[in-house]
Amino acid sequence: MDAIVKVVADAFAxxxxxxEYVFPDPEIRHRRSRDMLRIMIRHRFLPSGGAAVADLDGKVAGALLWYPAGYRRTLWREAISGPQLLWAMGPRATVRGLAIDAANAEVAPREPHHFLVYLGTDPSLQRTAGVGRALVRWVLAQGSAQQAPVCGICKDANVPYYAAFGFEVQRTVRIGRDGPEMNFTLAQPVPVESV
Structure with a gap:
């Protein structure tokens, strides 16, 4: 898990x-985001099957963290992870994290879907090794196999990246009252051909 935490934290540093909205201070972000990620991976992504890695020469080169189709937060997991997240993030960042969860819930489709949360590649490999592309293609294949759309939110600069895979901007959503405005993108599953 430490390798996943490192690659994602480095990619989003x-x-x-x-x-930047959750942890405005870069020094605090560097310290606290890793602990936050570790807790989210342990209590949300791994138990739900929402974690995949790309391996390059025996090392984690990239990671994809998402909420799989049909994911539901359980009271038990939230009761365990909530206090841990509060301790790891601090009160202000925790409130901002809840605003992100609320924005994701606001835009998420009603039908079962895969909701991408983190796609991170080792910064030294970004835009060169195809790590992120391989992970996105993999989750799109999962979505098509389950006939579930794949969606997520991203900044303006990443819209063309996702558009190349068939994601379309559906709308924008603001994170909290004073947070960034993000693009909600969605890729429909490829229809399964009847035999």
Whole structure:
């Protein structure tokens, strides 16, 4: 899990409006985001089957963290992870994290869907090795196999990246009252051909 935490935290350390909204101070972001990610991976993504990694030369080169189709938060997991997240993030960042969860819930489709939360590639490999592309193609294949759309929110600069995979901007959503405005994108599953 530490390798996933490292690659995702490094990928989102700078130039990410949501991480900067949660942890405005870069030093605090560097310290606290790793603990936050570790708790989210342990209590949300791994138990739900919403974690995949790309391996390159025996090392984690990228990771995709998402809420799979049909994901539901359980009271038990929230009761365990909530206090841990509060401790790891601090009170202000926790409130901002809840605003992100609320924005995701606001835009999420009613039908079963995969909701992408983090797609991170080792910064030294970004835009060169195809790590992120492989992970996105993989989750799109999962969505098509289950006939579930794949969606998520992203900043303006990432819209063309996702558009290349068939994601379309559905609307924008503001995170909290004073947070960034993000694009909600969605890719429909490829229809399964009848035999």
């Amino acid at each position: 700078t130039d990410d409006p949501i991480e």
